[in-house]
Amino acid sequence: MTTPHGEYEGAPRRTAVSRVVGFLGSSIVQVLLVCIGLFWLMPTLGLFVTSLRSPQDNAASGWWTTLQEPAQLTLENYASLLDNPSFVASFFNTILITVPSTLIIVAIASLAAYAFAWLEFPGRDWLFLLVVGLLVVPLQVALIPIAQIYGGAGIYGSILGVVLFHVGFGLPFAIFLLRNFFAAIPRDLLEAARMDGGKEHTIFRRVILPLGGPAIASLTIFQFLWVWNDLLVALVFADAQAQPMTVALQSEMRQFGANLDVISAGAFLSMVVPLVVFFAFQRYFVQGVMAGSVK
């Protein structure tokens, strides 16, 4: 790019011009990106503002009119939602489903991933390929068979059934993610620990788990959000007492206009935890999602 000899007079001028063009281009790009960003934020903002307006105001005018009349804002919808025992129950159901299933998945998957990465046994590679293949199985396949089993076992409709289903369907991805990370741990570290006479469970606890921290964090956050946001599994397997927020809100959708106060406030409440988790652990979540490409 640079011309050491003064012969090419055109070259520096071209860089000056291209710098101007580049500057203009980059400011156009920046303006464009700001617009796209606002465009992306607008729908969520709309839900949030809607949830802060009374049903009468929402029926009469669009949420954006609040910009002119901020006095419309009210916490009424949230107050009445939190007074509603069945919604509060569904919030706790979401937690009761999400936390145990995430913990169980992480525990079982780390054990299995360790075996796949560092233990020798016949058929290991073949078995792991099976796990890779199971990554993409649509969970629709399991709805009817598992519903029958649950019916027989008497856990159809219970929180336990929902939790176990999430564990089952979360495992292929969890094992895949952790195994790939564990396999990248330097062999020397494990060999050394083994030579020092460490038992496998000690190595697992003292070497793998600490070193696998980032991957486990990614998996935990990804699974947590995945289960928290699930609708289908709970729709099929949870009864009225066990239903999480997503199912409770879905049942209100039939009367969207009339129930907008409940729906908007409820939907926003259901988003708060995922958004906090997302902003707090953004890097881990993104890694988890990326690891899930071609799931």
Place this chain on the structure above:
Amino acid sequence: MTETGGTTPPATPDASEGAAAGDGTTAPGGTGRLGPPSWLALVFLLPALLFLGAYLVYPILFSAYRSLWDASGTEFVGLDNYLKMFTTPSTFVALRNNVIWVVVAPIVVTIAGLIFAVLTERIRWSTAFKIVIFMPMAISFLASGVIFRLVYEQDPERGLANAVITTVQDTVSAAAAYPDANPRPGAPLAEASGGGYESTEEVSPGETVFLPLVGVQADELPEGAEPAAEAAVGGQDELTGTVWLDFTRGGGGEEGAMDPEELGLPGLEVQAVRDGEVVATAFTENDGTFLLEDVGGGQYTIRLAADNFTEPYRGVTWLGPTLITPAIIGAYLWVWAGFAMVLIAAGLAAIPREALEAARVDGATEWQVFRRVTVPLLSPVLLVVFVTLMIYVLKIFDLVLVIAPGSVQADANVLALQMWRVSFGGGNDQGMGSALAVFLLVLVVPAMIFQIRRFRQESQ
């Protein structure tokens, strides 16, 4: 855990690394591999295998078997359920929509992700932008669905999409102010052939016409409306008059006369017509008066233009039967663009700078560099993004269930939704449900093979 581990040297990573290096020098070649017995692996694997067997392997086999039986599971029907899948209209719509989804959605999302990734590449605040675009990935499809149900509301007073569209439309062509207005019965006005109303009697310049209308609600009147006034008599080549709302609230008032409480209708387009041709046009003032200038001699009909009375544009019916699938794909784009963008951005960052610089030095334009160098080098990443999206799109369920109102859900149907409806959402035909589930699984098999091959290539 690391704290307790700190007491024994090999536990902390740093310490054990040191130990490993030391051992490596004393025992080269790694001859002393201390392999644990393979039964131990089974202990580690057992819980996972139990779950995988119960929730994945067994259900696949059972669903395949169950799909060959009828709704209640008592009669063996062979492949009938699969045949019915293609011949039942409701399932066929689901199938057709799934094809649209799988073809359109991954392409749109991948292209959007590519554009965003390229645009943000040299922007300093790109992280902020990426967080904003990626954020929808963190929230549920249910919440996204609620968000977009709101965006797509038909009423421009409530739905953002139509509010924007009608606003743009209104600035391009001004909206009619009085869609429901009509002449007071007995008024000298008749419906014009091309729409709108015209005076039943012809007038000549210098005369004044008074045109009473009714059917306008008080809150539909423009803010500036003033009490109607009788227009002054115009000059030799002028026509004047008043158009007003001949209605006194609370009763009273004389029909056909401008009572003190009655308001003029501002902003109406008034035309002077001679022999079917518009000679002059004017708009009424706030008090309803108008003045048509430069009309020349002759007889005229005064016409209130059709534009004054057409229904205002109400926006697009997003949630109607025709647009419902594209509308939901739009919401899907909103959710998934961040995913594509981040993966592609990672791929972009891995492209060697030299390749791009070399092309630029050779005189290639930025577009050529993008088209001939960047995209080919990115193609493996683009393929992964595309295939991943296809797998997710095949199983699309929540967004359709939430966004499509009950009345158009049949038009928006997709396979996963139909599977749920048939077997749980009221249908109770688990034979058909199983067949649909197995069909979904079969559709995913190519992606499964792609995934396994990619994995084997990577591990070699």
